[in-house]
Amino acid sequence: MDTSVTDHLLSTTRAVRRKLDLDRPVEPEVIEECLRLALQAPTPGNQQAWRWLVVRDQGVKDRLSELFRRVGKAYLETNAAALGEAINEPSVARAFASGQHLIDVIDRVPVFVIPCLTGRPSGDNAADAAFYGGIFPAVWNFQLALRSRGLGSTLTTYHLTHEAEAAEILGIPADVTQVGLLPVAYTTVPDFKPAARVPVSEVAYLDGWGNALR
Numbered sequence: 089m090d091t092s093v094t095d096h097l098l099s100t101t102r103a104v105r106r107k108l109d110l111d112r113p114v115e116p117e118v119i120e121e122c123l124r125l126a127l128q129a130p131t132p133g134n135q136q137a138w139r140w141l142v143v144r145d146q147g148v149k150d151r152l153s154e155l156f157r158r159v160g161k162a163y164l165e166t167n168a169a170a171l172g173e174a175i176n177e178p179s180v181a182r183a184f185a186s187g188q189h190l191i192d193v194i195d196r197v198p199v200f201v202i203p204c205l206t207g208r209p210s211g212d213n214a215a216d217a218a219f220y221g222g223i224f225p226a227v228w229n230f231q232l233a234l235r236s237r238g239l240g241s242t243l244t245t246y247h248l249t250h251e252a253e254a255a256e257i258l259g260i261p262a263d264v265t266q267v268g269l270l271p272v273a274y275t276t277v278p279d280f281k282p283a284a285r286v287p288v289s290e291v292a293y294l295d296g297w298g299n300a301l302r
Contacts, residue, residue, distance in 0.1 A: 099282040104240030105190040114198045126230035143200040159246040160191040160230035197271035205265045240275040266286035
């Protein structure tokens with residue numbers, strides 16, 4: 089295995105919002121290929137409890153976009169007020185601009201993919217860790233597969249505030265849990281850079297909390 093290729097893929101798969109190509113169609117077969125790779129992810133007890141809704145219909149996207157905007161707009165406004173002058177710091181301003189852009193254009197993104205799990209969370213930490221652990225590795229597989237084919241996405245959760253309304257729009261049964269919404273499109277740039285991250289030494293410990301790795 090060429091680790092230079094896999095390392096590049098893993099370190100440059102970004103949450104893409106502003107660099108989604110809103111005008112280029114996404115072929116159905118590409119989404120299906122990426123979903124097939126998503127299903128190779130580990131799954132607790134081999135339950136394969138994942139379900140995936142691919143949304144292309146503009147009318148359905150419009151209705152989901154209204155839910156997305158309703159929550160996203162309020163979220164950004166609340167956080168902007170809490171940050172005060174700090175919102176003018178370049179990195180913070182960029183993050184807000186990116187989030188606002190996606191809110192503004194969400195209905196124009198070619199495809200929505202909504203990952204779901206059969207069942208509902210219990211409220212017990214151990215059980216719910218296993219429950220959500222049954223979908224997020226597959227979501228990341230899907231995003232990596234998209235990236236390797238020139239597409240981008242970001243895992244969003246705004247619409248989950250109105251999960252019941254979204255379920256009604258999509259015909260999702262009451263015993264199925266939505267875990268996000270992925271706007272999917274080709275990207276307008278050919279590559280991305282690794283993100284700035286804190287050193288591993290500051291967030292990883294050896295044998296006990298706070299112990300240096302070495």
